[in-house]
Amino acid sequence: MPLLSEKVAAETRQILTELRDPVRMTCFTQAGCHSCGHVVELAGEVAALSPHLRLETKDFVAAAAAASRLDVPRVPALVLSREGEARAPVRYYGLPAGHEFGAFLRTLVLLSTGRGMPGVDAAAVAPIARPARLKVFVLASCPRCPEMVYLCSSIAAFSPLVTVDVIDANAFPDLVSRFKVGSVPKVIIDETVDVLDIVPAAALIEKIATAIRPS
């Protein structure tokens, strides 16, 4: 039985009609990973709903070089990039289910069309002058999380210096413990600065720009 119901698949197909340029989804899995199956299945079902989506599934161990090149340290991972570009601005760790699914679809549209969060464009992200890595902790049950995921993904789409890891807090309790996540959405900038809840685009961009320390 497919993961997406007929109704959700129809809604998804409709949203994906907005895609313009091809988007690549690279899915990393590993033998013995219980949650990997659902991610592969979902990616396959979504990819089948648009001719603009390219899906590639890789074994985390066998394709260790590719995982390293795409900076993927754990599974299940779903790496999103514009087709033909080496840079991958957004990585999903865990299944983008529940409320996260809507943000996942909008991120595909964002990467394909360049249309993202209002107020986020190349000029808006210009103050970010050094590389930054954002970790966005989310839960499928959290209706507030997609806004922050979309905002972070929009920033990463426009700034070649920013990458985003969207982390399902349910799937990675070790990261929840390490980064002391007690509520979501929570953004961690470069493993040093916490941003809680929903903040306006300009405020987050400023935090990223000022949080980045000289290397």
Added chain:
Amino acid sequence: MSGPDFDTGFALRAPAGAPGLDPGRLYDALVLGAGPAGISAAIYLVRKGLATGVVAQSLGGQVAWTAGIENYLGYRLIDGAALVERFREQVAEFPPDLGLGLEVSGVERRGDRFLVRAGGAEYGARTVVVATGKRPRLLGVPGEQRLLGRGVATCATCDAPLYRGKPVGVVGGGNSGLEAALDLAKIASRVIVFQDLDRLTADAVLERRARALPQIELRLGSAVTEILGEERVRAVRVRPRAGGAPSELAVEGVFVEIGLTPNSGPVRGLAPMNARGEIAVDCVCRTAVPGLFAAGDVTNVPYKQIVVAAGEGAKAALSAADYLLRHDGGG
């Protein structure tokens, strides 16, 4: 066993056919906020044929964060996110110019017009309907700010799964407090509800459900005076209302559900407000400023309910339309 759910809804997705906001356009009405009051106002204004814009952080407001809604007319039980989808579908029938993902930073009156600043741009309008809602209020006790996001939370719907098998506290014995406790009881090992009054203020139906669950403990007449922990919440300090020594109770999460504070900042200094910061309106949603209207939770209208907010939004829109008819000949 059922598989995972997938929701294509997205608070920042504009309804089909809704154009974006245009800084070069003078709107008949700009609605600030897209919760039930704002959406209702926008639908009424568009249906009147008025040039209408909506500026909002996201679609749905607090409704999107609500788990089960049992008292909105036409639905026996509906999830907040699903109700927002119904709102979105209705807005698609009567689309205003929509600016989502924008925070309003200020509203200024210039002559007979208003200037609304949001997301680095300025938008002009003949009338403004403020429907910016409320946000969770915090306790203001030691430890709370420091541990916010590290065990102190304000959204049980969002965060409950992080407290699986752990003891948690809920501060507040009103509807929000008991709804949070009921949500958490499905996941947490123990849920202690702290209410500083000697009685609960929640609806009887919620109280009945809470009292029926053995994992929920109601501590009436108990005020949380401090939240303890270094990097994570480990306990709360509680003072009995009747007197006596404060005690410490071990919890790993504290959900603060003591009400809301109005998002009235953008019109502070422009529109009169009450002591709680709510915008003062008359019975047809007029503020003291001609052409400035307000509706929903951000106003001094009592009973913060979705159905009340939707009705107030309709009233504000009709008042704005009436104002335009009298002052501008309908725009």
